Amino acid sequence: MSDELTPDEALDKIDFSPRSPKDPSNWMDTTQNVQIRPGMYCYAAKAESVNTLGLPNAREWNPIEEDWKLPENWQEILHNGIKERLEKFRTFKIFMDVCVRCGACADKCHFFLGTGDPKNMPVLRAELLRSVYRNDFTTAGKILKKIPGGQRLNGARDLTIDVLKEMWYYFFQCTECRRCSVFCPYGIDTAEITIMARELFNLIGLNIDWIATPVSNCYQTGNHLGIQPHAFKDMLEFFVEDIEDITGVDCTPQFQKKGADILFITPSGDVFADPGTYTCQGYLILFKYLKEKYGLDVTWSTYASEGGNFGFFTSHETMKRLNAKMYAEAKRLGVKWIIGGECGHMWRVIHQYMDTMNGPADFLEVPVNPITGTRFENAASTKMVHITEFTADLIRHGKLELDKSRNANRIMTYHDSCNTSRGMGLLDEPRYVIQNCVDQFYEMPPNTIREQTFCCGSGSGLNAGENMELRMAGALPRANAVKHVHEKYGVNTLGTICAIDRAALSTLCEYWVPDVEVCGVHELVGNALILPGEKEREEDLRMEPLPGLEEE
Amino acid sequence: MNQRYLIPLTAVFLLFLLAYVGVEGAGLQVVFGVLIPYLALLVFLGGFLKKVLGWAASAVPFRIPTTCGQQKSMDWVKQNSIDNPNTTGGVLLRMVFEIFLFRSLFRNTKAAFNRNASNKLSYSWEIFLWAGALAFHYAFLVVILRHLRFFTNPVPECIGWLEFFDGIVQLGLPGIMLSGVVLAAATLFLLGRRIFDAKVNYISQAADYFPLFLILGIAATGIAMRYFTKVDIVGIKEFTMGLVTFNFVIPEGVGGLFYAHIFLVSILFAYFPLSKLMHMGGVFLSPTRNMANNTRAQRHVNPWNYDVKTHTYDEYEDHFRDKMIEAGLPVEKKE
Numbered sequence: 001m002s003d004e005l006t007p008d009e010a011l012d013k014i015d016f017s018p019r020s021p022k023d024p025s026n027w028m029d030t031t032q033n034v035q036i037r038p039g040m041y042c043y044a045a046k047a048e049s050v051n052t053l054g055l056p057n058a059r060e061w062n063p064i065e066e067d068w069k070l071p072e073n074w075q076e077i078l079h080n081g082i083k084e085r086l087e088k089f090r091t092f093k094i095f096m097d098v099c100v101r102c103g104a105c106a107d108k109c110h111f112f113l114g115t116g117d118p119k120n121m122p123v124l125r126a127e128l129l130r131s132v133y134r135n136d137f138t139t140a141g142k143i144l145k146k147i148p149g150g151q152r153l154n155g156a157r158d159l160t161i162d163v164l165k166e167m168w169y170y171f172f173q174c175t176e177c178r179r180c181s182v183f184c185p186y187g188i189d190t191a192e193i194t195i196m197a198r199e200l201f202n203l204i205g206l207n208i209d210w211i212a213t214p215v216s217n218c219y220q221t222g223n224h225l226g227i228q229p230h231a232f233k234d235m236l237e238f239f240v241e242d243i244e245d246i247t248g249v250d251c252t253p254q255f256q257k258k259g260a261d262i263l264f265i266t267p268s269g270d271v272f273a274d275p276g277t278y279t280c281q282g283y284l285i286l287f288k289y290l291k292e293k294y295g296l297d298v299t300w301s302t303y304a305s306e307g308g309n310f311g312f313f314t315s316h317e318t319m320k321r322l323n324a325k326m327y328a329e330a331k332r333l334g335v336k337w338i339i340g341g342e343c344g345h346m347w348r349v350i351h352q353y354m355d356t357m358n359g360p361a362d363f364l365e366v367p368v369n370p371i372t373g374t375r376f377e378n379a380a381s382t383k384m385v386h387i388t389e390f391t392a393d394l395i396r397h398g399k400l401e402l403d404k405s406r407n408a409n410r411i412m413t414y415h416d417s418c419n420t421s422r423g424m425g426l427l428d429e430p431r432y433v434i435q436n437c438v439d440q441f442y443e444m445p446p447n448t449i450r451e452q453t454f455c456c457g458s459g460s461g462l463n464a465g466e467n468m469e470l471r472m473a474g475a476l477p478r479a480n481a482v483k484h485v486h487e488k489y490g491v492n493t494l495g496t497i498c499a500i501d502r503a504a505l506s507t508l509c510e511y512w513v514p515d516v517e518v519c520g521v522h523e524l525v526g527n528a529l530i531l532p533g534e535k536e537r538e539e540d541l542r543m544e545p546l547p548g549l550e551e552e
Numbered sequence: 553m554n555q556r557y558l559i560p561l562t563a564v565f566l567l568f569l570l571a572y573v574g575v576e577g578a579g580l581q582v583v584f585g586v587l588i589p590y591l592a593l594l595v596f597l598g599g600f601l602k603k604v605l606g607w608a609a610s611a612v613p614f615r616i617p618t619t620c621g622q623q624k625s626m627d628w629v630k631q632n633s634i635d636n637p638n639t640t641g642g643v644l645l646r647m648v649f650e651i652f653l654f655r656s657l658f659r660n661t662k663a664a665f666n667r668n669a670s671n672k673l674s675y676s677w678e679i680f681l682w683a684g685a686l687a688f689h690y691a692f693l694v695v696i697l698r699h700l701r702f703f704t705n706p707v708p709e710c711i712g713w714l715e716f717f718d719g720i721v722q723l724g725l726p727g728i729m730l731s732g733v734v735l736a737a738a739t740l741f742l743l744g745r746r747i748f749d750a751k752v753n754y755i756s757q758a759a760d761y762f763p764l765f766l767i768l769g770i771a772a773t774g775i776a777m778r779y780f781t782k783v784d785i786v787g788i789k790e791f792t793m794g795l796v797t798f799n800f801v802i803p804e805g806v807g808g809l810f811y812a813h814i815f816l817v818s819i820l821f822a823y824f825p826l827s828k829l830m831h832m833g834g835v836f837l838s839p840t841r842n843m844a845n846n847t848r849a850q851r852h853v854n855p856w857n858y859d860v861k862t863h864t865y866d867e868y869e870d871h872f873r874d875k876m877i878e879a880g881l882p883v884e885k886k887e
Contacts (some may be wrong), residue, residue, distance in 0.1 A: 011667060012667070013571075014665050014667070016663065016750075016751065017664065017750035017751070018750055018751060018754045019750065020750065021747060021748055021749070021750050021753040022554075024554035024556070024878075025557065026555075026757070027754060027755070054861075055628070059732075083870075086610065087609070087610055087611070088610070088611055088613060089610060089611065090607055090608075090610040090612045090613075090615060090837065090839055090858055091612075091616070091838075091839045091840065092610075092612060093606070093607055093610045094607055094834045094837055094838055094839075097607075097828075097830055097834060098828065098831040098834030098835070098838075099755060099759050099828060099831075099835075100760070100828045100829075100831050101752075101755045101757070101828070102657075102681065102685070102752075103745070103751055103752040103755060104657055104660050104681060106751045106752070106755070107661075107662065107663040107751065108663075113663055114667070115674060117611065118751070118754050118755075120835055121751060121755065123752075123755050125753055125755070127755065128821070138826070138828065139824040139826055152555075152758070153559060153560075153757075153758040153759065154757070154758075154759055155758070155759055158770075169726055170784065178618055181658055181840055182618060182620050182656065183656055183657070183659055183661075183837070185650070185654055185656050185685075185831075186658055186831055186834055186838050187618055187650075187656065187838040187839075187840035187841035188837050188838070188840075189616075189618060189840045192616070192840075193735040195866035196825075219863050220863060220868075220871070222868060228871075228872060228875060229874045229875060229881055230876065230878060230881070231875050231880035233879050233880075233881060247758075255882065256881060256882045257880050257882070258882075259848060274863065278618055288881030291605040300880060301869050302876075303865050303869075316613075317860055320860050321860045321861065321862050321863075324846075325862070328862070328864065328865060331864065332865055342787070349850055350848075351614060351847055352614055352616045352847050353616075353847075354849065355616055355847060355851045355852070356613070356615070356847070356852045356853065356854050356857070357854070357857065359851050360851055374626060376625075376626075378623065378624050378625050378638070378846070378848055378849050379848045379849065380848070380849045380850075381848060381850055381851045382847070382848040382849075382851075383850070389625055389626070389634070392626070392629075393626055396626070396628060400715050416667065421619070422618055422619055422620070423616070423618075423619060424619060424620055424623055424634040424845070425620075425621060425623030425624075425632070425845060426623060426625075427621070427622045427623070428622050428629050428630070429625060429629060430625075432629075438846075445675075447661055447675035448675075450621075451619065451620040451621060451635070452659075465821055476673070477673055480671070480672065480673040486670070492599045526744060
């Protein structure tokens with residue numbers, strides 16, 4: 001990370017003109033020169049993790065070694081894999097066929113903006129695979145490859161080992177954020193193409209460990225971090241102690257309680273690492289409040305203890321296998337409906353995939369907030385509500401007593417996470433919650449928020465340690481916008497509703513904008529919410545003195 | 553030399569020569585004027601249909617629109633019903649805006665980075681690609697519609713209207729048709745981007761230059777006939793009506809230029825379904841645009857959904873039972 005490249009050195013490398021237009025060469029000539037470079041790639045999946053789910057070609061291998069230990073017929077496997085997916089996914093087929101290479105997406109990708117590497121232009125990332133598709137699956141390609149020079153005219157190429165390595169390198173430099181798709185006149189979604197590419201890689205055992213090991217953990221232990229049931233309970237109880245120190249109120253949660261009203265599922269990152277832990281404490285405080293005031297019965301589960309789904313970054317099938325726990329546990333416990341915590345890709349999966357994959361959830365009720373009477377029509381079938389939808393509804397109906405002054409030290413801005421903005425449209429609910437907990441709120445520039453929001457640079461399973469140069473480069477556009485409001489309005493806190501963001505944006509800020517802290521929306525709620533019977537609070541959830549009490 | 557555009561340019565020029573010489577030198581009017589156009593039309597229709605049916609045959613397992621605005625949630629949260637539609641009506645509007653006004657392209661921005669004290673990345677509205685693309689497509693549409701004059705008898709009134717407005721700028725004789733000029737200018741603009749914009753240049757292949765040169769060739773031969781060589785319009789109308797009525801007439805006094813024009817158009821038609829030009833059909837079918845964002849409200853069914861092996865609660869409890877009991881977590885079986 002910083003020991004390799006300082007922010008200044010990273011900035012020196014940025015150039016949006018990939019080469020002189022006079023250069024006659026074709027990008028396809030550069031494939032052999034692609035160097036899989038430390039700092040830019042993630043380590044290979046460990047055999048053990050690949051084995052847990054029985055996925056193909058589990059073995060030890062290393063991307064920077066010559067021999068990737070592929071099955072002998074890897075080309076055939078990939079060919080058949082592409083063929084199958086063209087039939088199963090209209091998106092894939094259309095996106096392979098209709099791109100006109102207009103270039104509208106070119107400078108929309110945070111990785112292109114941060115690295116200047118032309119192969120990070122979304123169109124080119126897709127072309128890496130599309131060139132193979134054209135060669136092997138289209139009429140024109142089949143005719144032209146028989147004519148000398150025809151392949152080149154068609155922008156087509158054979159699937160060689162160099163081509164495979166190039167694809168692997170660059171499809172693990174895409175965070176599936178969908179920003180390019182917003183600008184594409186045909187809605188071509190590079191996330192979808194990356195999803196297909198990674199699914200294909202998994203057919204021949206080419207996953208990265210930062211995805212494969214969380215997937216394996218989640219499958220067996222219930223969450224990505226491999227926190228075992230007793231440890232999960234311990235960790236939450238540790239938060240309970242902290243909250244009791246701060247507020248004097250015991251917020252002990254319930255686990256696996258049959259017949260509870262609501263099952264609550266959040267990413268395990270919230271349980272594990274700062275600053276997500278403060279968000280987690282916010283949930284505990286909120287549920288305690290609702291229990292005391294309104295008798296709402298919420299349960300957690302150690303079996304369904306993961307909201308996130310790294311299976312989504314592996315294959316559709318793996319996503320389904322991990323996601324199945326949510327409905328299975330809701331059914332076993334006999335709850336009425338489910339609330340999901342703050343997470344990005346988790347919500348893309350729940351919003352756009354879960355009901356289709358693992359539904360129908362006919363054993364659950366259409367979500368109705370018993371406190372406000374609000375019927376969540378937008379979740380009528382899936383029966384899962386986002387916590388900021390739920391909290392916004394409570395605030396709107398005046399059901400929460402919030403003391404904004406306890407967040408008075410926060411000058412906020414808000415980062416829309418990619419998946420909730422472009423794969424759902426959850427934009428104003430979190431803002432509403434923030435603005436009811438904090439007085440000072442400033443938006444980042446319009447081209448960097450809402451549906452045009454920039455990725456943290458670490459999404460889709462790329463938040464490893466070994467690819468820090470890549471992550472910090474991809475983080476630049478987001479950081480640049482944060483820096484802008486930091487300098488203009490003195491913003492000192494970046495709010496977010498994504499667990500990966502809470503980890504990734506913290507690293508991003510440390511690197512690019514050191515004076516800004518990252519916090520989840522429900523951390524603010526936890527600070528502001530006045531619990532029945534609480535003592536005079538002197539500290540916030542970070543155990544720092546409340547605004548106004550600093551000197552004491 | 554840059555093969556990526558010199559080869560397509562040469563190819564279009566050779567195609568032109570082929571037809572011109574074929575007609576002028578070898579008298580192959582029937583080949584270039586009748587056989588090839590029919591063949592091209594067949595390839596176009598068959599290929600287009602095959603491609604679209606091929607897309608339609610692929611499943612749509614998930615409802616995954618790209619949402620570009622506030623979702624429909626609670627009543628008091630204002631939804632962006634066009635960019636994030638949850639109803640068929642909203643989707644329809646979104647598609648109309650997309651197909652007729654290129655709404656997504658309208659959002660286009662240009663990023664710039666200033667390596668100085670502030671190190672700012674900035675994004676400015678970039679309207680030229682949108683304007684150029686819109687001008688190109690609408691001019692092309694008008695040109696095609698105007699050409700219906702040659703294939704209908706009597707000519708429908710609306711085509712007369714179209715020509716009237718197209719020729720509203722009265723300059724010289726015969727009057728200038730705006731659509732032709734705009735088409736040529738917009739094509740040159742799109743070509744210029746590919747040649748001079750470093751990013752677009754990098755991604756462009758011969759397959760991107762070829763249709764542009766082809767369309768320029770078509771426009772140039774058309775413009776040449778109308779304004780310079782002044783071809784025999786009556787003869788041509790006889791010829792084109794012959795094509796429509798399968799009652800072929802090879803008119804006297806219509807030269808190679810006309811057949812070259814027809815031939816280039818034929819090439820465009822035949823090339824269409826084999827190429828990226830199929831975006832014309834694809835834009836209607838793109839699942840990220842033509843689906844409602846209501847997956848949580850209404851279940852979407854995946855036609856090939858299949859059962860998968862999961863790690864069940866029972867397996868989980870079997871694995872961790874002792875630890876769970878010790879920690880005081882509820883269990884189904886005590887041992």
